[in-house]
Amino acid sequence: MGWEKIKAVLAYAYMVLIILITFALLLFRTPR
Amino acid sequence: MSLSEGDQYPVEKSAPLRKSLPTSLIAAGITAFLLIFLIGGKGRTTEALIAGLIFATIGGLFTFFILRTGRVNTSRLILFIGMGLFFTIAYTLDHQVNRGSILLTNSQIKNADVPICPITVPFVTPPLVIRGKMIFPATVKAFWSIGIFWLGFALLFGRGWCSWLCFFGGIDQTCAVAKKKPFLKMEGLSRIWRYFPYALLLFLILVALGFLYPLYCAWLCPLRIVYDPPAVNTTLEWLMAVVFIVGGMVFLIAGPFLTKKRLYCSLICPLLPAAAIIGRLSPFRIKVDREKCIDCGKCVKVCETFAMTKESVANGETTMECAKCGKCIDGCPKGAIDYRLIGTNIGVRPVFITLAVIFNLLIMSTFIMTLVDYFQTGGIRFH
Numbered sequence: 001m002g003w004e005k006i007k008a009v010l011a012y013a014y015m016v017l018i019i020l021i022t023f024a025l026l027l028f029r030t031p032r
Numbered sequence: 033m034s035l036s037e038g039d040q041y042p043v044e045k046s047a048p049l050r051k052s053l054p055t056s057l058i059a060a061g062i063t064a065f066l067l068i069f070l071i072g073g074k075g076r077t078t079e080a081l082i083a084g085l086i087f088a089t090i091g092g093l094f095t096f097f098i099l100r101t102g103r104v105n106t107s108r109l110i111l112f113i114g115m116g117l118f119f120t121i122a123y124t125l126d127h128q129v130n131r132g133s134i135l136l137t138n139s140q141i142k143n144a145d146v147p148i149c150p151i152t153v154p155f156v157t158p159p160l161v162i163r164g165k166m167i168f169p170a171t172v173k174a175f176w177s178i179g180i181f182w183l184g185f186a187l188l189f190g191r192g193w194c195s196w197l198c199f200f201g202g203i204d205q206t207c208a209v210a211k212k213k214p215f216l217k218m219e220g221l222s223r224i225w226r227y228f229p230y231a232l233l234l235f236l237i238l239v240a241l242g243f244l245y246p247l248y249c250a251w252l253c254p255l256r257i258v259y260d261p262p263a264v265n266t267t268l269e270w271l272m273a274v275v276f277i278v279g280g281m282v283f284l285i286a287g288p289f290l291t292k293k294r295l296y297c298s299l300i301c302p303l304l305p306a307a308a309i310i311g312r313l314s315p316f317r318i319k320v321d322r323e324k325c326i327d328c329g330k331c332v333k334v335c336e337t338f339a340m341t342k343e344s345v346a347n348g349e350t351t352m353e354c355a356k357c358g359k360c361i362d363g364c365p366k367g368a369i370d371y372r373l374i375g376t377n378i379g380v381r382p383v384f385i386t387l388a389v390i391f392n393l394l395i396m397s398t399f400i401m402t403l404v405d406y407f408q409t410g411g412i413r414f415h
Binding site for chain 1: 187376
């Protein structure tokens with residue numbers, strides 16, 4: 001169960017990271 | 033406990049109020065925040081507030097309905113087809129107003145003024161990165177923004193893009209649900225057809241790299257029966273038009289209507305293999321609980337993208353082409369199928385649904401706001 005929890009935390013962190021990076025690139029790297 | 037044939041296992045698909053209500057409120061809050069932030073960023077505070085509140089309410093209601101009732105696909109269909117419809121109206125209106133016609137002209141191709149299309153990302157990126165040539169008649173700037181946007185969603189949802197976020201998917205989706213029962217039964221794909229989209233994409237990439245030519249857009253894309261149909265003057269353009277009409281009829285309209293399968297999205301679209309491969313990194317999976325599964329085959333029958341096969345169900349999973357639409361979840365008589373976190377048995381339906389609804393509404397809101405702009409100012413700038 002411990003390992004499952006670690007994997008869950010990593011997966012959620014990964015999700016947040018993808019969303020943040022995508023938004024950041026869209027907002028700041030491409031001129032609107 | 034022994035169950036005789038015909039007995040029903042208890043199905044617990046719906047979430048209790050104390051779980052579904054807070055999740056829906058969070059979905060509504062994030063939708064409002066993003067919309068007010070994004071639209072408000074352009075200096076239109078009142079519109080941003082009104083749009084934010086309306087879309088937040090819609091997002092909250094859809095999330096609540098899906099989680100509370102446990103039925104995914106009906107709400108998804110409304111959101112997905114709605115998005116496709118608003119996209120089509122905004123896109124067509126833009127062309128009618130700015131070009132004077134919905135037809136794509138040669139001068140636009142020469143001036144690189146064609147709206148960029150996410151479907152081109154897998155075969156336009158290689159020549160752009162390797163040979164430094166932009167082969168689609170649009171600006172490199174527009175291409176990178178749509179490329180980043182699509183890659184982010186593919187990493188997050190995998191082929192979930194194809195069932196929740198793709199604004200081109202509404203056409204074959206609508207035709208696939210129009211009839212109650214299929215006229216032609218198609219369950220599962222032969223090995224050749226399963227790998228056909230991968231071979232097609234590889235071919236398109238090689239042509240793009242070798243000849244710097246967007247073969248798919250110029251000659252093959254069945255979507256051009258609706259979006260950017262060619263202006264027909266020469267014999268060659270007539271031939272092109274015939275290819276688009278036949279492809280559109282077979283894969284987008286008549287085929288899906290008769291088979292109840294999303295044929296374009298399952299057999300032709302270059303985003304299918306790209307999203308399926310990148311989707312291996314998505315944290316979301318649809319899994320079958322083998323302890324509950326009775327191998328009735330209903331999920332295989334109802335899957336619109338051929339992503340459930342007898343072999344995959346026996347392994348408790350879908351194929352990598354699964355578009356995460358939720359039809360199998362709704363169809364399973366034993367409640368054995370659900371969204372799970374990759375590599376674990378942790379159920380992530382609330383997280384997946386919340387994110388999918390929010391991003392669907394964010395994309396849909398840009399099309400609706402384009403239309404609102406048009407009615408306020410008479411001008412439209414879609415791309």
